[in-house]
Amino acid sequence: MSWMLNEEQRLIQTTARDFATGVLAPQAAALDATGDPEILKSHLRQLAELGFMGLNIDEAYGGADVGTVSFSLAITELARACASTAVTVSVSNMVAEVIQAIGTEEQKSRYLPQLCAGEMYGGSFCLSEVGAGSDPAAMKTRAVKEGEDWVLNGSKVWISTAAIAGVFVVWAVTDPEAPKGKGISCFLVPANTPGVTVQAAEKKMGQKGSGTHEVLFTDCRLPADALMGAENQGFKIAVTELAGGRIGIASLALGVAGAALDYARDYIQERQQFGRPLADFQGLQWMLAEQYTEMEAARLLTLQAAMLKEAGQPFATQASMAKLMASEKGNQACYVALQLMGANGYMQDYPLERYARDIRVTSIYEGTSEIQKVIIARDLLQG
The missing domain is CATH 2.40.110.10 (Butyryl-CoA Dehydrogenase, subunit A, domain 2)
Incomplete structure (x- = not known):
């Protein structure tokens, strides 16, 4: 299994990162504060133009058809700037995939082009x-x-x-x-x-x-x-699609936690106490090292689940492992990052308090962490 991204995947990642930096990040705090749907709609329209509302949907229906790995990379980059936009993109892509997987030709032809093109803001x-x-x-x-x-x-x-x-x-x-x-x-x-x-x-x-x-x-x-x-026969459909959705939420948690750690890392390099930068203190260095290492492990688990799904292989247990690891360790990473910033991390003038609030639900929705453990243990015990 190769962990190297191909040219298309790198392009998707870069495009998502540029959009997140240039469009989402400047408006993320305002969207969080106001909940203004017009801001979100604007984001979704632009993302549809870039092909991000049907990442794993066949081109015949207006999708980008770039696969699950590219989907995961895109959600991670979007979430680094705005978790609210990222979760909307993730859920709408999941809805489109359900329709593509089990819909009739008439259903697919009716709904998928509208979802992919942004004629519908989402599903x-x-x-x-x-x-x-x-x-x-x-x-x-x-x-x-x-x-x-x-x-x-x-x-x-x-x-x-x-x-x-x-x-x-x-x-x-x-x-x-x-x-x-x-x-x-x-x-x-x-x-x-x-x-x-x-x-x-x-x-x-x-x-x-x-x-x-x-x-x-x-x-x-x-x-x-x-x-x-x-x-x-609908319950089997739900269980299957929830497994795919867990890759999206794991990817989102990676993005939020990554943004939090990067912000705290930069902060402690500039902030001085006792006559030197906070980053010079070994205790804080170790806090960073531990969190980055755990999030890297979560990233690899998430990519593994995405690669298996893209290859048409069983992936449900790996998706549960990825979501469990990314969401739990992501929550921890955000709180450590906030702690590194001290009182400033608790203030709304800085984005850490938003990151900490936004990531909390990743260990709840698309199946709680406790449910992920049940799924993983069931697979292990059934051999």
């Missing part, structure tokens, strides 16, 4: 419910067949960027008599469908520029062709 992944977060198979949302149509009722929570999404991928119980997890189907629901209500954005600790919403479905009548994939 939302509607799986979690109040009583079905880490246990999504316990969902209560129902879709009932009436003639040729489906009627959808229920609610989904913690849905990223729902207020500006153009389409929702929604999971619902279609056979309540089936064993748990066996009677769930997947539907494509346009955002303008009658009966769809997006509630006000939640008040969050971090990633405030990416709205998180409850979405209500009240007597939503869907045509037969809204069903995606086989009836009652």
